[in-house]
Amino acid sequence: MADLLSVLVSGVLVGTVYAYMAYGLGLIYGVLRVVNLAHGAFLTLGVYVTWWLHAAFGLDPLVSLLVTVPLGFFLGALVERSLVFRLRDSPPVTTLLLLFGVWLIVRNVLYLIFGGADRSLLTDYSLESFAMGPLAVSLPRVIVAVFSLLGFLVLALLLKKAWAGLALRAVAGDREAASLSGIPVNRVWAVAFGIGSALAMSAGSLMSLFYSVTPEFGARFLLKSFCVVVLGGLTNMGGILVAGVALGVAEDLTAFYFHTGYRDVVSFIVLVLALVLRRADTG
Amino acid sequence: MVPLVRRRVDRGFAAPRAASDFRPRRLRRLAAPVAALTGALTLGFLGGSCGGGEGALRIGAALPLSGKHANVGGFFRNGYQLAVDEVNGAGGVMVDGVRQQIELRVYDDKSDASISPSLLERLIAVDGVAALLSSYSTPLVQAQVIVPMRRGVPFVNAGGASQTIFREGNEWVFGVLSPVESLATTTLEWLAWEQAQGRLKRPLRVALVWQNTDHGREYRTGVTRMVEQNPDRFELVLDESFEHLSSDHTSLIVKVRSVEADVFLSDAHEPDFLLQHRAYVEQGLFHLAVSYGARGPERSVREGLGRRVANLVSAQWWTRALPYPRSRTFTEAYEDRFGGPVTEYYPAIAYEAARGLIAGIEAAGSSDPAAIRDALMALDVDDSLLPGGRLHFPEESRYQIRNQCVIVQNLENGGVRIVYPPEAAEGPAYLGV
Numbered sequence: 001m002a003d004l005l006s007v008l009v010s011g012v013l014v015g016t017v018y019a020y021m022a023y024g025l026g027l028i029y030g031v032l033r034v035v036n037l038a039h040g041a042f043l044t045l046g047v048y049v050t051w052w053l054h055a056a057f058g059l060d061p062l063v064s065l066l067v068t069v070p071l072g073f074f075l076g077a078l079v080e081r082s083l084v085f086r087l088r089d090s091p092p093v094t095t096l097l098l099l100f101g102v103w104l105i106v107r108n109v110l111y112l113i114f115g116g117a118d119r120s121l122l123t124d125y126s127l128e129s130f131a132m133g134p135l136a137v138s139l140p141r142v143i144v145a146v147f148s149l150l151g152f153l154v155l156a157l158l159l160k161k162a163w164a165g166l167a168l169r170a171v172a173g174d175r176e177a178a179s180l181s182g183i184p185v186n187r188v189w190a191v192a193f194g195i196g197s198a199l200a201m202s203a204g205s206l207m208s209l210f211y212s213v214t215p216e217f218g219a220r221f222l223l224k225s226f227c228v229v230v231l232g233g234l235t236n237m238g239g240i241l242v243a244g245v246a247l248g249v250a251e252d253l254t255a256f257y258f259h260t261g262y263r264d265v266v267s268f269i270v271l272v273l274a275l276v277l278r279r280a281d282t283g
Numbered sequence: 284m285v286p287l288v289r290r291r292v293d294r295g296f297a298a299p300r301a302a303s304d305f306r307p308r309r310l311r312r313l314a315a316p317v318a319a320l321t322g323a324l325t326l327g328f329l330g331g332s333c334g335g336g337e338g339a340l341r342i343g344a345a346l347p348l349s350g351k352h353a354n355v356g357g358f359f360r361n362g363y364q365l366a367v368d369e370v371n372g373a374g375g376v377m378v379d380g381v382r383q384q385i386e387l388r389v390y391d392d393k394s395d396a397s398i399s400p401s402l403l404e405r406l407i408a409v410d411g412v413a414a415l416l417s418s419y420s421t422p423l424v425q426a427q428v429i430v431p432m433r434r435g436v437p438f439v440n441a442g443g444a445s446q447t448i449f450r451e452g453n454e455w456v457f458g459v460l461s462p463v464e465s466l467a468t469t470t471l472e473w474l475a476w477e478q479a480q481g482r483l484k485r486p487l488r489v490a491l492v493w494q495n496t497d498h499g500r501e502y503r504t505g506v507t508r509m510v511e512q513n514p515d516r517f518e519l520v521l522d523e524s525f526e527h528l529s530s531d532h533t534s535l536i537v538k539v540r541s542v543e544a545d546v547f548l549s550d551a552h553e554p555d556f557l558l559q560h561r562a563y564v565e566q567g568l569f570h571l572a573v574s575y576g577a578r579g580p581e582r583s584v585r586e587g588l589g590r591r592v593a594n595l596v597s598a599q600w601w602t603r604a605l606p607y608p609r610s611r612t613f614t615e616a617y618e619d620r621f622g623g624p625v626t627e628y629y630p631a632i633a634y635e636a637a638r639g640l641i642a643g644i645e646a647a648g649s650s651d652p653a654a655i656r657d658a659l660m661a662l663d664v665d666d667s668l669l670p671g672g673r674l675h676f677p678e679e680s681r682y683q684i685r686n687q688c689v690i691v692q693n694l695e696n697g698g699v700r701i702v703y704p705p706e707a708a709e710g711p712a713y714l715g716v
Contacts, residue, residue, distance in 0.1 A: 003541050006566070010533035116351030116394060118553045120587030127591055129565040138533075138565040212557045212587055214351060220528050248531075255534040260525040261495055263534075 002134040007256045008249060009132075013141040015248025016148035017207065019241045021221055022228040023151060024199035030172045030235030031192035034084060035092070037099040039225060040218020041106035042072060042197045046204020047213040048110060054121040054208075061123065061208050062143070068201040076197025077190045084193065085186065103218065110215035120212035140209040147206055151199065152241050158195075159237070168192055172235060227271045230278075339386040340378055340650055342367075342640060343406035344416040347423065350394025355419045355629050359441065361621050362633025363387055363416055366641060369616070376645045385641060392418055396426035403430040413650040414640055417442045419629070421497060424448050431455040437643065437656045441636035444600075445497045449681035455652075457659050457676045458683035459636045459669070463498050466576050466598040467505025467548070469688040473596075473703035473712075474546065474572065475516050482714060483545075483571060486514070490521040490544035490570075492535060492559075494551050499524060502550035502576055520544050527552060532559040536566050550576040557587045564591050571714045572596055580691060580699045582626050593695045594713050596702070598688040601628040601635075601669060604701050604709060605689060610668040631668055639664065639674050670707070 021043060028036045046068050053059040053067060079102060087094050128139040159165035170178040171188045179185045204217075211217070224247070232243030247270060255263040344363060347356035367387045370376060375384040388410050392399035399418055406412045407430070415431055417424050417440040424443030431438035432453050440448060444460040477483040491506050493499035503522070510517040520542045525535055536559065539547055547570045551559055556578040563573070578584065579597035603614045603625050613634055617625055625631065639662060644650070647658035659676060667674035670689040676682040690703035692712050702712035 003537050006537045007534050010531065010537070014531045014533070111350060111353070115353045116347075117354040118557070118583050118587075120557055120583070122587055122589045127561060127564045127588070129567065136566050138562075210558065210561055212554050212583075214554070216351060221530070224530065252531070252534040256538055260492070260523050260529075260535045260538070263529060263531075264526050 003256070005133075006135050007252045009135055009137060010141075011249035011252035012245055013138065013145050013248070014252065015245035016145040016241075017141070017203075017244075018224055018228050018247055019232075019244025020144065020148040020151055020203045020206065021200070022225040022232070022240050022244060023155060023237060024196035024203070025225050026229045026232065026235055026237065026240050027155070027168075027199070028193055028196035029229065031168050032080075032084070032189055033092070034095050034099070036193075036196065037096055037222070038079065038102040038106070039196075039200050040222040041103040042076065042200035042218075043204045043207070043221060044110065044213065044215060044218040045075070045106060046072065046201035047208045047211070047217055048114060048119070048204075049201070050205040050208040051119050051121050051213060054123075061121065061205050065202050065205050068205045069198045072198035072201030073194040075201075077194035079197070080190045080193035085189065088189075107215045107218075114215070116214055118212040118214055121208055123209070126209060138210075144206045144209065147202075148241070148244075151202070152237055155199075155237050164188075164191060223271075224267055227267045227274075231270055231274045339384040340376065340644065341386045341388055341410055341412045342414050342416060342637075342644075343388040343390075343403075343410055343412035345390045345392040345399045345402035345406070345418055345427070347394035347419055348389075348391040352394040352419050352423070356391075356394070358627065358629035359419050359633040360389055361617070362441075362630035362635075363389070363637040365613075365617060365620065365630075366634045366637035369638075370641050376641060377648055378644065378650050379648070385644075387637075388412060392423065394420075394423070396423050399423050399427050400430050403427055404434070407434050407436055412436070413652060414438070414644065414655055416633075416636055416640060419443075421445045421448065428453070428456050436652050437640070437659055439636045439640040439643075439659070441632045445501060446681075446683065447497050449683045451681070453681065454660070455656060456682065457639070459632055459639060459674065460600055461684055461686050461688060462505075462680075463501035463550075463576075464505035464508075465685070465688050466550070467502045468509055469690060469703070470548065470574050470596070470598050471506065471509040471513075471517065472687070473690045475513065476703060476705065477712065477714070478516055482711070486516050486518045487546050487571075488518050488520045488542070488544040489546045489548060490539045490542050491519060492521070492523050492525060492539065492549045492551075494527045494555060495524040496527055498552075499550045506548060525551075525555070528554060529558070532562045533566070535559070536562040536568065539563075540566060540568055544570065546570055546572045546574075548574050548576075551578060553578060553581070553583065557584065560588060560592065560595075564588075569715065572712075574598070577628075579693050580626055585697060590695060592693050594715070595693045596712065597691055597693075599628055599670075599691055600688060601631040602689055602691050602699060602701065603631075604691070604699065605668065605670065606707055607666075607668055607672050609666045609672075613668050635668055635674060642674075670704070 025036055025039050028034055049068050050061045050064045053064045083098055125139050129136045159169055167183045167188045170183055171185050175185055228240055228244045228247055232239035251263050251266045254266050346359050347353060364387055367385045371384045375382050390402040392402055403415060414437040418427055419442035421443040424440055425448055428448055432455055438456045440458045444463045446462050478485050493503045510519045556575045574596045577597055579595045584592055613631060614625055617630055642664055643655050643659040643662055647654040662675055664674040669686050671686040677685055689701055691699040692702050693699055700709045701707050
C-alpha cells in the first residue's frame with residue numbers, strides 16, 4: 001500500500017511538472033494557432049540561465065525566476081515580432097520549420113557557450129524529502145508542484161479578469177472580429193508569444209532543481225509537452241493541468257506495475273489515442 | 284549538347300554586368316581579409332597537425348571536439364597528443380629503416396555519427412594516414428569501424444567498450460577498453476572477495492536495473508552470468524531495464540525498495556544516474572553497496588549531488604590512484620601540461636591507445652597497414668597504465684582487451700579510493716550507503 005501511495009504521489013508531482021512545461025505551448029497555440037517548436041529551446045534556455053546564475057552568483061533557482069520570466073517574455077516577444085509575425089499568413093508548415101530553425105540555432109549557440117557536458121546545480125534543499133506517514137516526498141518536486149498550481153491560477157485569472165487576457169481570448173476566438181473591435185491583434189500576438197516563452201523559461205528554472213541539462217534538454221521534454229497539450233484540449237489551461245497529472249500518474253503506475261521500460265510508451269499511446277478520438281469527435 | 288548548354292545559359296545565368304558596376308578598389312580592400320579568413324578556416328578545418336611535418340608518419344583521428352561529447356573529445360585529443368609528443372621527443376619511430384616523427388591529424392566530427400566515417404575516409408584518402416585512432420562514445424565508434432574494415436587500415440579504439448564494435452572477421456579494429464561486461468563482472472568479483480573476507484553475507488540479494496542500450500544490456504549480461512555461476516554467493520531479486528533519458532526514476536526506485544535487496548547495481552549514463560540517485564536519496568534507501576557502473580567519480584556528479592555520492596562504488600577502466608609507474612608518469616605529464624587533477628579515465632585511455640598504436644608501428648618497422656595490423660595482433664606491452672598493467676589484444680575476444688577493471692569508492696572529501704583488486708587497494712571499502 002505504501003508503495004502504491006509513493007507511486008501515486010510521485011506521479012502527481014511529475015504530472016505537475018509536465019503541466020507547467022505545457023502551459024506556454026497551449027497558450028501560444030490557442031492565440032496564434034502556431035505549434036511552437038522553439039518551446040524546447042526556451043525550456044533549455046531557462047535551465048541554462050538558472051544554472052549560470054547559480055554558478056556565477058550563487059542565486060537560488062527560485063530567485064532566478066525574477067530573471068528568467070522577464071527574459072523569457074522579452075525573447076519570446078522578440079522572436080514573434082522579428083520572425084513569426086513576418087510569416088503570419090504563410091502555411092502552418094512554414095512557421096513550424098522557422099521555429100524548428102530557431103530551436104537549432106539556440107541549441108548550437110548553447111553548445112558553443114557551454115559545451116555538451118551535463119550541468120546540474122545543487123542547493124541546500126535539492127535532495128531533501130519529508131515524511132508524510134509512510135511516504136517520503138521530495139521537497140523540490142513539491143515546490144515545483146506548488147509553482148505549477150500558482151502558474152495555472154495566475155494564467156486563469158489573467159485570461160478571465162485582466163484586459164490583456166480578454167484580448168488574448170478574443171484574438172484566439174476570432175482574429176478578424178477582434179481586430180474590427182479595436183484590439184491591437186499584432187501586439188496581442190507578441191504578448192501571447194512572450195507569456196508562453198516566459199512560462200517555458202520559468203519551467204526550465206524550476207526543472208533545474210532536479211534535472212541536469214545539456215543543449216539537447218528541450219528535445220527530451222517537447223514530446224511530453226505535446227502529449228499534455230493534445231490530451232488537455234490544446235487551449236484549455238485547466239485541461240492541461242489535469243492532463244499533465246493524468247499522464248504522470250499513468251506513467252508511474254505503468255512503470256511500477258508493468259515494466260519501467262514501458263514508461264515513455266504511455267506518452268505515445270496517449271498522444272495517438274487523443275488524436276484519433278479528437279478526430280472521431282470532430283469528424 | 285550545344286543547344287542544351289545554350290538553353291541553360293539563356294535561362295539560368297544572369298547577363299554580365301557592365302564594367303562600371305565592378306568596384307576593383309573595394310575588391311582589393313576585401314582581398315586580404317578574405318584570404319586570411321580562407322587560410323584560417325582551412326587551417327581550422329584541418330585541425331591539430333602537430334609536430335612531424337615533411338616526411339613524418341601520419342596517424343589520424345576524427346574526434347568530437349564540438350557537440351554533445353566536446354568535453355570528452357578534448358580529453359581524447361590531449362591524451363593522443365601527449366603520447367605522440369612523448370615519442371617525438373624521444374626521436375620518433377624507426378619506419379622503413381628511417382627514424383621518423385609522428386604527425387597526429389585530427390578532425391572534428393561534431394559528435395555526429397553520420398559525418399565521422401567520412402572524416403576517416405578523408406584521413407585515409409587525402410591525408411594518407413597509416414593508422415587511425417577512434418572517436419568517443421559507442422554510437423560514434425560503431426559508425427566509424429566500417430571504414431578501417433573496408434579500407435584495410437589499423438584502427439585503435441579507446442572510445443567504445445561495447446562488444447558490438449568488434450565484429451567477427453574484422454582484423455583491423457583493436458580495443459583498449461575492456462568490455463562493458465567487465466564493469467559488472469569486476470564489481471561482483473569485488474563483492475565475492477568481500478564475502479570471502481567475511482565482511483558481507485552469503486548469498487547477497489542483488490537488485491539490478493540497466494538502461495535499455497547496448498551498454499546496459501552488456502552490463503546486465505555480466506551481472507547475470509556471475510549470478511548464474513555463483514548461486515551460493517548471489518541471488519538476483521530484481522532485473523529491470525529503463526529507458527535512457529527517462530523523465531523520472533521514482534517508481535523504479537520504489538520498486539527497488541520493495542524487493543529488499545542487499546546490493547543495488549545500476550548501469551546508467553550521467554543524466555539518468557543523477558536523476559536515479561536523487562530519487563534513491565529522496566526515498567531514503569539503504570544498501571550495503573550501491574554502484575552505477577562506471578558513474579561516480581566525475582566532477583560533474585559532485586556538482587549535482589554533492590556529498591550524497593560519498594561511498595558509492597564504481598568500476599573504472601582507469602583511475603589516477605593506480606600504483607603503476609606508467610600511470611604515475613602519465614598523470615604527472617598530463618597535469619603538468621594540461622592542468623588537473625585528472626579525475627576521469629578518458630585522457631588516460633586515449634593516451635594508452637595512441638601509445639599502443641605507436642608501439643605497433645615501431646614493432647612493424649613499416650608504414651604498411653598490414654604490417655602494423657600484424658604487429659598490433661602480436662603486441663604485448665607490460666608497462667601499461669591499465670588495470671593489470673598489460674596491454675595486448677587477444678584474438679579470442681576479437682582484439683578487444685580483456686583486463687579486469689578497478690573498483691573505487693567515493694570519499695567524503697571528494698576523492699576516491701581503490702578498494703579492489705587487493706594488490707592495488709588503498710584500504711577496505713566502507714560497506715553501507
